[in-house]
Amino acid sequence: MKFIASSALILVVGLIVAFGAKNWLLGLPVAAVAAVVLVWQTNGWLTAEPFLRLSPDGLRLNLDGYVFLDVPWREVEGISWLDITFEVVKRRWGTSWYRWGKDQYRHVTALQVSEAFMNETIMPLWRVVYRSSRGPKRLGIGLVTFTFAPNLTASRLSNIFPAQDGKRFVALPHEVLSTDRDRLRAEVEARWQAFGKRTDTGAGASR
Incomplete structure (x- = not known):
C-alpha cells in the first residue's frame, strides 16, 4: 500500500510542477508515468492473489x-x-x-x-x-x-x-x-x- 501512496504523491507533485510552476515539459511526463504506475499498482493490489x-x-x-x-x-x-x-x-x-x-x-x-x-x-x-x-x-x-x-x-x-x-x-x-x-x-x-x-x-x- 505504501508503494501506491508513493506513486500517488509523485502524481500530485508532477501536476503541481506542470500546472503550478507552469513547467509542462517536466511536470506532465512525470505525472503521466506516475498515473500509469498508480493504475497498474492499484489494479494489481485489488485483483492479485495475496502475497x-x-x-x-x-x-x-x-x-x-x-x-x-x-x-x-x-x-x-x-x-x-x-x-x-x-x-x-x-x-x-x-x-x-x-x-x-x-x-x-x-x-x-x-x-x-x-x-x-x-x-x-x-x-x-x-x-x-x-x-x-x-x-x-x-x-x-x-x-x-x-x-x-x-x-x-x-x-x-x-x-x-x-x-x-x-x-x-x-x-x-x-x-x-x-x-x-x-x-x-x-x-x-x-x-x-x-x-x-x-x-x-x-x-x-x-x-
Missing part, C-alpha cells in the same frame, strides 16, 4: 502473480530475524540531489530451509520468474514486484531467498507485506510449532 497465505499445510508466496512457492511446515528448520540490505535511490542530506544508497529491511521474519529444498523447489521457480520478467508476464503483481534488490545487478529474489552464514532462508519482509513485524512472526511461528513435523529437537529451535 502470503498461511495454512495448516504451510505457507504460499505469490512471487510475481503467476509463480507461487509452497513451503510445507515440515521443510522449515528454524525461524530467525534477519536484516536484509537493499539498494535504493536516496536523497542526499541537505541537498536536492539523489543517489543510489544502501538501506535495510530490519528484523525480517525468515524461515530456514535446507539446501536440498532450495535447489529442488525454489531454484526452478526462480528461473521461471526470471524468464517471466522478460515477457508480457512481467506486469504481474507479487512479492517480487515490491521487494528491493541487494544491488543494481542482483535479482530481487536474492532478498526473498537470502543466504546468510551458510544457511538458506525464505524471507517475509513485513514492510512489503504491509503487516506488523511481531504479529507476522507470531502467526508464522504458531503455525510452524503446531503443524511442523520435526524429527529432532534441534530442528524445532527458533531464534
Whole structure:
C-alpha cells in the first residue's frame, strides 16, 4: 500500500510542477508515468492473489502473480530475524540531489530451509520468474514486484531467498507485506510449532 501512496504523491507533485510552476515539459511526463504506475499498482493490489497465505499445510508466496512457492511446515528448520540490505535511490542530506544508497529491511521474519529444498523447489521457480520478467508476464503483481534488490545487478529474489552464514532462508519482509513485524512472526511461528513435523529437537529451535 505504501508503494501506491508513493506513486500517488509523485502524481500530485508532477501536476503541481506542470500546472503550478507552469513547467509542462517536466511536470506532465512525470505525472503521466506516475498515473500509469498508480493504475497498474492499484489494479494489481485489488485483483492479485495475496502475497502470503498461511495454512495448516504451510505457507504460499505469490512471487510475481503467476509463480507461487509452497513451503510445507515440515521443510522449515528454524525461524530467525534477519536484516536484509537493499539498494535504493536516496536523497542526499541537505541537498536536492539523489543517489543510489544502501538501506535495510530490519528484523525480517525468515524461515530456514535446507539446501536440498532450495535447489529442488525454489531454484526452478526462480528461473521461471526470471524468464517471466522478460515477457508480457512481467506486469504481474507479487512479492517480487515490491521487494528491493541487494544491488543494481542482483535479482530481487536474492532478498526473498537470502543466504546468510551458510544457511538458506525464505524471507517475509513485513514492510512489503504491509503487516506488523511481531504479529507476522507470531502467526508464522504458531503455525510452524503446531503443524511442523520435526524429527529432532534441534530442528524445532527458533531464534
